[in-house]
Amino acid sequence: MRLVLASQSPARLALLRAAGFDPSVVVSGVDEDAIAASLTDPEPEELVTALASAKGNAVFTEVAGALSDAVIVACDSMLNIGGEMVGKPGTPEVARRRWAAMAGNSGDLITGHAVIRVENGHRTKEAAGTQRTTVHFGHPSDEELEAYLASGEPLQVAGAFTLDGLGGWFVEGIEGDPSSVIGLSLPLVRRLLAEVGVSVVDFWTPPTS
Template sequence: MERIILASASPRRKELLKMLTGDRFQVFTSSYDEGTAQKSDPAELVTRNSLGKAREVARHFNDGVIISADTVVLCREEILGKPDNAAMAKGMLRKVSGQQVQAITGITVLDVSRNREITRHEITNLWIKQLSEEDVESYVNSGEPFGKAGAFAVQGKGALFVERIEGDFFNAVGLPLFRLGRMLKEMGIQL
């Protein structure tokens, strides 16, 4: 099996990739600047960011397969990234309260040796319950919203806010495993 490099510092993505490959990958964090193009088409934004991360990491290797991803939450046509502070997290949680939102992930597989790359995106719909101010305060105080697109973690305490999911659950966590498996197969990489 070829060397696999995960271009992400996300512990969630690391855990998910480990489900597919065991410990047969390394992590190399990208220094790609994602920017804050809030007016972009969300699918275009995440695929561009994912591809940028993969290409930046590929500069450091002569061989191997780079896997990168970028996730945002879309709520009423507004792109929600990761909150920088408690006030921002509270604002995001109030926005998603009682709404159907979409977790949109761009994912790239880049084969350095063969100079081939595939970039796709995945969309998962989530229905968030109506959140009380107590829900918002308590959740922000837990610290979980930080580092999470949309300020909630469907795989953590944030699961208590998600009434229903339609689509790939793992996409809502940050790495769409079914899509990734298909992309790796398309590249000729068997897991």
Template sequence: MADPVPPPTLVLASGSPRRLELLATLGLHPVVRPPNVDEARHPDEGPGRYVTRLAALKAGASVGPGEVALGADTVVVLGHRVLGKPGGPADAAATLALLSDGTHQVLTAQAVISRAGDGDLSEPRGALSATKVTFRPLSRAEIDSYVATGEPMDKAGAYAIQGGGGAFVDHIEGRRDTVIGLDLASTRRLLRMAGVTVPCHPESPEGLAATPAE
């Protein structure tokens, strides 16, 4: 009788503590292996295609033999503008001023890639999720005070909905976890398709589904 095939090791291709915390709610505790990839956006690349490509690129760069890697990328879209992580405090303040008293879209792409023991890579399986977020009007003092906390510095759109930035939100349409960095329902489905046992179910989505920008 052949020896049983061991379950794959799950790798999170991200250094985001928020994504690690989200996976923990599914009962998952992956190896954390942030990739070193070029995150520059291609000319004429729409935001949906951009985050989808980056998620797969990150997963492929992090997966080793006998492993399944989960890559993800999140951006904020305001009109035709794609807002990533701010370059500094002034950039963070300018971004929050743009988002004040309006609605923006948060896109999160997830990709799962597995590598067999012989080194063969699977084709990426992916999902793209979108949530619309509406901010109340923000005063300059509120923006400056929030930027001074340092919280916006490593966040797409310069805010954390699960942190102090949550006070700026009037309402959302879609899943809150998408704004944090992973759509857990899609994550669970993709990982199970790749042979990863997911002990827990994600929480139910909040609000209505939003349509991702291309």
């Protein structure tokens, strides 16, 4: 059985590998802004679930014919800060504004996952769910923030921060699932895999010597 990760995130891939998986990566290429715009005043969990499901469906359409026995795992994460859902800032200017709101405050990192079971090229089961984790942010100095923005790291990650990279210096603490803040909730994925009749141990790879 193959596991297909429908994400280009290096952090998600590294997390799955550290957890014993060796996934194939297929990037969906969906227009996230268009999907979000198609929803009418969605709740945060509804938004990330819709985005994750769209990515999973796109990857299934692309590769289903080549899959005889597989599971597709798709992901989306956004930060709810001050009642606003924010994703990847894309530019230093946007990331700087985000950090002006985040510094010294708390936000909820909401991760959505969609899992599709594929057998003989056909979708047989699917499941989706979300995980919410509260993140408490510190106060980076002006010098620290500018250096962080210049690194490029916060520009392409949800909420303009990471827990497992340079951004970890500016996170005071979390309440909830730390793997979710990295981008993929291991407990949630385990539950969703079980819903489609698969155990995480089915994907564990033997350790290398």
